[in-house]
Every structure is written in structure tokens, then in C-alpha cells.
Amino acid sequence: MPHATFPTAPDEHALEEGDILAPRFGPDGLVSAIAVDADTGEILMLAHMNAEALARTLETGEAWYWSRSRRALWHKGATSGQVQTLVEMRVDCDQDALLLRVRVGGDGGCCHTGRRACFYRRVVPGEGGPRLVPVPEP
Template sequence: MTATANAWLKKIQWDEHGLVPVIAQEAASGDILMFAWMNREALARTVELGEAVYWSRSRKKLWHKGEESGHTQKVLEIRLDCDDDVVLLKIEQAGGIACHTGRHSCFFQKFEGEEWHAVEPVLQDPETIYTKTKKTP
């Protein structure tokens, strides 16, 4: 990318770590599926591929959503909030599962009676989702 080709990235208010928070919203249902982070490279790759690519803070590397599970996120629209510091992806979720717990959404816990309760079912056992990436000793 040339300097002019990525000038749009300069509008974003990146945090002190060079990251911006990202919300993934299912376009068809309006459900908020997950929250993640992107750096400049992740957002540029997302635009290039048309699929969500995030920055994994724990692994300290780019993470193409669905690279292990197959549950990719096709990006239909990218929006920036009024303060230029939060990105919203309107996506189409492959397989209907966005969460590594096997649920549709990462926001499956609801606060009720001073406790958190899981209110969305596991659609697929995570063990079966990630078995292809596990290596035997």
C-alpha cells in the first residue's frame, strides 16, 4: 500500500498500543456477536480480503477469524463511530457461530439476580470445532 492508498487509516484514533476496538454485528439479525481489536494491518487486511482479520492481544499476532474453526466473518460494511475510535463491522457469520465456546454470540451471559447466567445454548461443542488444529504428542 502506498501512503495515499492507506490515508483512510489515519482518520482512526488508534490507542497508545496502535489498536482500535472493533464490534462485529451480524447484519441480518442485528445481533452483536463479538468484540475484538484491530491494528492498522488487521484493518487493511480486512478491507483487502473482505473477511474479518483481528489482532490477538494474547497471541500478539494477526488472527483471521475462522482460520481454525472455519467460522469466518464476511464483511459487508465497515463503519467508524463519531469519535473515530471504534470500528463496527456488519458481517455475515459463517456457520452461525462467532464464539470460541460454540455459541452464536460471545455475549451469552446475562446478569440476573446478582449473578451471570448463560442464556444462549452451545450450538457446537468447542472440542469438535477445534479438533483439526490440535496436535497429538
């Protein structure tokens, strides 16, 4: 696949009010992408996309990400079966974050730990500092 490119918004009005997808990738070439369950709204995971991952997601209708740890393109679910089928993609006001509404294949999980979602602990104040407490699985 050739290197994917997206336009740059000519001004703030075009960025915030226009109809052109002009994602603002960070200095690392990435934009944050939050995946949520299309039916329940449950937050499943936060990942990152480079231009190629975003282009492949739009072309295939399945979520592709950029793995910062592996420094490689990552087709979510290619090995686990937890393919994320894109239902809708939204972009925030200044186009530096994406929201992917997805339906998850396989066992329905998203987290490499075997859980349904990556956000399985909450932060609570405690003596000696904040602590992590498990969130019950639905």
C-alpha cells in the first residue's frame, strides 16, 4: 500500500467546522483512537493510528492501529479473532482524536490480558497514595 496522506485544514474554521477529514497527527505521526462497543457504548480500548492505519481502517471497515511497542502496523484481531468491525468513526473538534464505534468478533474481548476491555481497573484515593481497584466485568 502506498504511503497514505490526508489533507491539512487550511484554517481553524475548516478544521473545526468543515467537512474534510484532516487529522492532526502528533509529532510522532500518531493520532489517538478510542474504541467503544457500538451497541453498549462501553469503552473497550485506547490505541493509536498512523496515516496508514487510518487509511486501512477506512478502506477495509476493520480497525487497524499502530503498535507503539512493536513499532508496527496492527490489524486488531488478525491473530486473536477479536476483529473490530467499524460501525462508525467520529473525529473530535480539532481532529486530533478519533472515536471508533465497533463490533468485536471472536470471543468479544479486546484486551491482551483476556478481558473484554482494557479499562478493567479504577483509581481510588487511599492512604499512601492512589490505588487500583478491579472493575467488575459486566
